[in-house]
Amino acid sequence: MSIRKIVADLHAELVRYNLVVWTAGNVSGRVPGEDLFVIKPSGVSYDELTPENMVVCDLDGNLVAGEHSPSSDTAAHAYVYRNMPEVGGVVHTHSTYASAWAARGEAIPCVLTAMADEFGGEIPVGPFALIGDDSIGQGIVETLKGHRSKAVLMQNHGVFSIGKDPRDAVKAAVMCEDVARTVHVARQLGQPLPIAQDDIDRLYDRYQNVYGQRSPR
Amino acid sequence: MSIRKIVADLHAELVRYNLVVWTAGNVSGRVPGEDLFVIKPSGVSYDELTPENMVVCDLDGNLVAGEHSPSSDTAAHAYVYRNMPEVGGVVHTHSTYASAWAARGEAIPCVLTAMADEFGGEIPVGPFALIGDDSIGQGIVETLKGHRSKAVLMQNHGVFSIGKDPRDAVKAAVMCEDVARTVHVARQLGQPLPIAQDDIDRLYDRYQNVYGQRSPR
Amino acid sequence: MSIRKIVADLHAELVRYNLVVWTAGNVSGRVPGEDLFVIKPSGVSYDELTPENMVVCDLDGNLVAGEHSPSSDTAAHAYVYRNMPEVGGVVHTHSTYASAWAARGEAIPCVLTAMADEFGGEIPVGPFALIGDDSIGQGIVETLKGHRSKAVLMQNHGVFSIGKDPRDAVKAAVMCEDVARTVHVARQLGQPLPIAQDDIDRLYDRYQNVYGQRSPR
Amino acid sequence: MSIRKIVADLHAELVRYNLVVWTAGNVSGRVPGEDLFVIKPSGVSYDELTPENMVVCDLDGNLVAGEHSPSSDTAAHAYVYRNMPEVGGVVHTHSTYASAWAARGEAIPCVLTAMADEFGGEIPVGPFALIGDDSIGQGIVETLKGHRSKAVLMQNHGVFSIGKDPRDAVKAAVMCEDVARTVHVARQLGQPLPIAQDDIDRLYDRYQNVYGQRSPR
Numbered sequence: 001m002s003i004r005k006i007v008a009d010l011h012a013e014l015v016r017y018n019l020v021v022w023t024a025g026n027v028s029g030r031v032p033g034e035d036l037f038v039i040k041p042s043g044v045s046y047d048e049l050t051p052e053n054m055v056v057c058d059l060d061g062n063l064v065a066g067e068h069s070p071s072s073d074t075a076a077h078a079y080v081y082r083n084m085p086e087v088g089g090v091v092h093t094h095s096t097y098a099s100a101w102a103a104r105g106e107a108i109p110c111v112l113t114a115m116a117d118e119f120g121g122e123i124p125v126g127p128f129a130l131i132g133d134d135s136i137g138q139g140i141v142e143t144l145k146g147h148r149s150k151a152v153l154m155q156n157h158g159v160f161s162i163g164k165d166p167r168d169a170v171k172a173a174v175m176c177e178d179v180a181r182t183v184h185v186a187r188q189l190g191q192p193l194p195i196a197q198d199d200i201d202r203l204y205d206r207y208q209n210v211y212g213q214r215s216p217r
Numbered sequence: 218m219s220i221r222k223i224v225a226d227l228h229a230e231l232v233r234y235n236l237v238v239w240t241a242g243n244v245s246g247r248v249p250g251e252d253l254f255v256i257k258p259s260g261v262s263y264d265e266l267t268p269e270n271m272v273v274c275d276l277d278g279n280l281v282a283g284e285h286s287p288s289s290d291t292a293a294h295a296y297v298y299r300n301m302p303e304v305g306g307v308v309h310t311h312s313t314y315a316s317a318w319a320a321r322g323e324a325i326p327c328v329l330t331a332m333a334d335e336f337g338g339e340i341p342v343g344p345f346a347l348i349g350d351d352s353i354g355q356g357i358v359e360t361l362k363g364h365r366s367k368a369v370l371m372q373n374h375g376v377f378s379i380g381k382d383p384r385d386a387v388k389a390a391v392m393c394e395d396v397a398r399t400v401h402v403a404r405q406l407g408q409p410l411p412i413a414q415d416d417i418d419r420l421y422d423r424y425q426n427v428y429g430q431r432s433p434r
Numbered sequence: 435m436s437i438r439k440i441v442a443d444l445h446a447e448l449v450r451y452n453l454v455v456w457t458a459g460n461v462s463g464r465v466p467g468e469d470l471f472v473i474k475p476s477g478v479s480y481d482e483l484t485p486e487n488m489v490v491c492d493l494d495g496n497l498v499a500g501e502h503s504p505s506s507d508t509a510a511h512a513y514v515y516r517n518m519p520e521v522g523g524v525v526h527t528h529s530t531y532a533s534a535w536a537a538r539g540e541a542i543p544c545v546l547t548a549m550a551d552e553f554g555g556e557i558p559v560g561p562f563a564l565i566g567d568d569s570i571g572q573g574i575v576e577t578l579k580g581h582r583s584k585a586v587l588m589q590n591h592g593v594f595s596i597g598k599d600p601r602d603a604v605k606a607a608v609m610c611e612d613v614a615r616t617v618h619v620a621r622q623l624g625q626p627l628p629i630a631q632d633d634i635d636r637l638y639d640r641y642q643n644v645y646g647q648r649s650p651r
Numbered sequence: 652m653s654i655r656k657i658v659a660d661l662h663a664e665l666v667r668y669n670l671v672v673w674t675a676g677n678v679s680g681r682v683p684g685e686d687l688f689v690i691k692p693s694g695v696s697y698d699e700l701t702p703e704n705m706v707v708c709d710l711d712g713n714l715v716a717g718e719h720s721p722s723s724d725t726a727a728h729a730y731v732y733r734n735m736p737e738v739g740g741v742v743h744t745h746s747t748y749a750s751a752w753a754a755r756g757e758a759i760p761c762v763l764t765a766m767a768d769e770f771g772g773e774i775p776v777g778p779f780a781l782i783g784d785d786s787i788g789q790g791i792v793e794t795l796k797g798h799r800s801k802a803v804l805m806q807n808h809g810v811f812s813i814g815k816d817p818r819d820a821v822k823a824a825v826m827c828e829d830v831a832r833t834v835h836v837a838r839q840l841g842q843p844l845p846i847a848q849d850d851i852d853r854l855y856d857r858y859q860n861v862y863g864q865r866s867p868r
Contacts, residue, residue: 017672021234021391021392021395022388022391022392022395024331024392024395094329094331094395094399096395096398096399096402097402099329099399099403100399100400100402100403100405100406100409101403103328103329103399103400103403103409103410104403104406104407104408104409104410105410106406106407111754111807112745112750112754112807112808113782113807113808113809114675114745114808114809128410128412128416130416130419130420131330131420131423132419132423155410156328156329156330156409156410156412157329157330157331158330158331171673174672174673175672175673175675178672178673178675178745178747181747182745182747182750182751182754183751183754184402184405184406185747185748185751185835186750186751186752186754186755187406188405188406188751188835188839189751189755189757189835189838189839190755190757191755192751192754192755192807193754193755193756193779193806193807195779195807199779199781202781202783203781203782206782206783210723238451238608238609238612239605239608239609239612241548241609241612311546311548311612311616313612313615313616313619314619316546316616316620317616317617317619317620317622317623317626318620320545320546320616320617320620320626320627321620321623321624321625321626321627322627323623323624345627345629345633347633347636347637348547348637348640349636349640372627373545373546373547373626373627373629374546374547374548375547375548401619401622401623404623405622405623455668455825455826455829456822456825456826456829458765458826458829528763528765528829528833530829530832530833530836531836533763533833533837534833534834534836534837534839534840534843535837537762537763537833537834537837537843537844538837538840538841538842538843538844539844540840540841562844562846562850564850564853564854565764565854565857566853566857589844590762590763590764590843590844590846591763591764591765592764592765618836618839618840621840622839622840
């Protein structure tokens with residue numbers, strides 16, 4: 001499947017899991033073997049996304065191919081690809097529960113085994129940053145570089161997630177909202193029980209190294 | 218696309234984003250170049266709306282064309298069109314989270330960058346007003362005239378949103394519920410961090426003047 | 435449309451508005467001009483309901499026609515039809531927010547204009563009652579007879595709603611959950627503002643006598 | 652219908668009732684008359700499940716037939732089948748509200764008649780257990796053996812439910828999340844009223860012995 005089609009199609013997962021309203025969320029994917037990435041066009045409805053109307057940018061975020069403007073979040077995606085060569089996909093959403101933690105500037109504590117599996121610990125908060133230059137991208141990279149978590153809660157803003165490919169980054173965005181919601185609900189009526197760091201480490205190690213090994217998707 | 222079709226079709230967005238139940242919500246649009254607007258017929262299900270069964274009213278809310286009665290909220294829509302010539306679309310819903318803020322008579326504070334973008338600050342509360350005369354329309358216009366926000370929380374009632382055209386007003390209704398929900402969720406576990414007024418102003422200015430400029434929808 | 439088809443089809447509204455899971459909720463409708471009513475068969479999925487598999491009972495709840503057993507809530511529906519001749523439709527659900535108020539035994543206060551319109555005031559609580567005899571039916575009738583509200587929150591159980599026909603009762607069930615949710619959300623962050631009794635009366639009177647007069651559905 | 656098709660199809664109910672995201676949840680069913688069970692393949696999307704890609708395992712969890720790896724939760728399912736011969740179906744989810752109770756290690760109190768019907772009392776908490784050996788299976792069996800409840804909240808993890816067949820176990824998973832949500836919502840604004848133990852017993856006894864007797868599904 002072409003990277004254009006992969007990126008176009010994955011937006012349906014943001015819709016399916018209610019991570020986005022209107023046009024406020026986007027997926028991008030690095031073009032294999034090139035210093036380019038494919039990203040959602042700005043202001044186009046999720047219903048109307050096709051491989052053809054996806055936009056191609058270079059790693060400085062300049063438009064290389066496409067009839068529409070790239071997503072207004074393109075500079076942040078570009079900064080991540082430029083500075084994290086291991087990243088093959090980036091997702092941005094304002095999903096409700098994750099954005100609520102972000103609005104308080106509060107990391108999501110790791111109190112669910114699914115969270116230990118996927119994120120290896122807490123989901124961290126990144127700095128408040130204005131759109132318009134590299135501030136958001138820098139905040140993402142400073143927070144996630146060397147961190148187990150594939151998702152960052154950008155303060156007062158929303159979520160950026162990364163992955164080895166676009167599907168992996170979408171999975172992280174979906175799981176981030178899922179655990180953000182469950183931990184929120186748990187906290188509403190008291191304190192969730194902690195998971196010992198040792199157990200978090202074991203779960204994370206197993207999930208990254210064993211799970212799904214035979215079925216790569 | 219005809220204004221009748223635009224208005225009929227946009228009701229599907231209210232359904233898609235769960236802003237309405239049964240028949241309790243409506244979209245209207247000013248007829249370009251005429252002192253008329255198109256609005257939802259009263260008591261007709263969203264499934265059954267067509268360009269043909271939309272109702273046309275003059276700016277006093279009198280029925281001009283249509284086999285059904287106009288929406289019971291027609292007087293409020295008409296008052297807005299009469300008094301805010303820049304408005305081309307009006308939406309009314311009882312969407313859950315926005316109506317909850319309205320029930321407490323509490324404005325939604327601007328603690329999300331998406332809110333700064335779309336509303337330029339808090340979403341204000343309008344007065345308690347009874348249906349049956351111009352009270353609701355007056356409350357909307359007094360609150361929104363000269364205000365950055367495109368949405369008002371009418372006390373103990375619900376949301377009215379405005380836009381340069383019906384699609385713009387629907388977007389404001391969708392975003393209003395989205396931020397009402399996220400800020401509510403954030404507040405459930407503590408206090409969201411404030412965004413500095415300067416930053417709100419920069420975000421609002423950029424979004425209104427830069428975003429989507431090349432892709433007008 | 436036959437009363438069998440009306441009742442079968444209306445179950446889709448319970449599904450659409452998430453008022454039911456699995457098979458836990460039911461609609462019935464009085465057969466015009468006869469001492470009979472049509473009700474959901476017991477334990478059949480909403481997907482599989484047809485006019486043909488609906489069940490017909492007399493006003494004592496005895497099976498008159500149908501290949502399946504009638505809903506396990508049939509005795510309660512029958513008691514209502516027997517004792518409230520003005521009622522043409524009955525709905526029962528365990529919808530989440532209404533059932534939560536019911537679990538606390540707490541009436542929903544009238545703090546929304548939509549609630550004043552539809553229910554004319556608070557939605558009251560009925561007694562705790564066991565299934566198996568007329569206790570539930572008696573609790574419904576004692577609570578709703580002479581009350582403006584078309585819905586009752588049966589303590590620790592769920593909602594019963596009534597109407598002049600099955601569609602009207604389904605509308606009441608949908609609106610009951612909608613206002614139960616909005617008032618719940620409002621209360622989570624403080625106290626909703628009260629609406630003056632005079633204003634509630636005016637809204638109720640207008641809605642019952644004016645709204646939708648020209649469009650009878 | 653073949654057990655492979657039954658198990659494959661039932662995953663659609665997990666999706667319909669929002670009990671799962673991505674691939675995080677699974678259904679299994681004992682093969683009638685054999686020491687085998689059918690389970691979801693690991694890492695395959697719910698959209699892509701077919702009778703053919705289901706996996707067959709023996710009661711030690713060893714792969715007997717199938718082109719994919721079995722679900723990573725297979726050892727827990729196998730342990731249950733090995734130690735509870737009356738169980739014909741097992742379901743695992745991380746459904747939001749049930750997992751929130753599990754994160755606090757708090758049983759769901761029986762304050763709804765629907766809960767008395769289906770679970771006969773509270774839904775209990777099982778121990779914290781790591782994946783990788785029989786710990787999870789043992790925790791499930793120790794908690795549910797001799798207990799009325801068909802569902803257990805595994806601490807910091809999620810829900811396992813059992814049934815006489817896979818459909819029965821899915822019903823328990825659906826009802827568990829439904830009551831977990833309703834009781835959570837009730838508790839947000841105060842204390843739900845208790846139901847007397849005698850009444851819980853009567854409701855449970857009636858539901859298990861009378862309800863749906865004539866319509867076995």
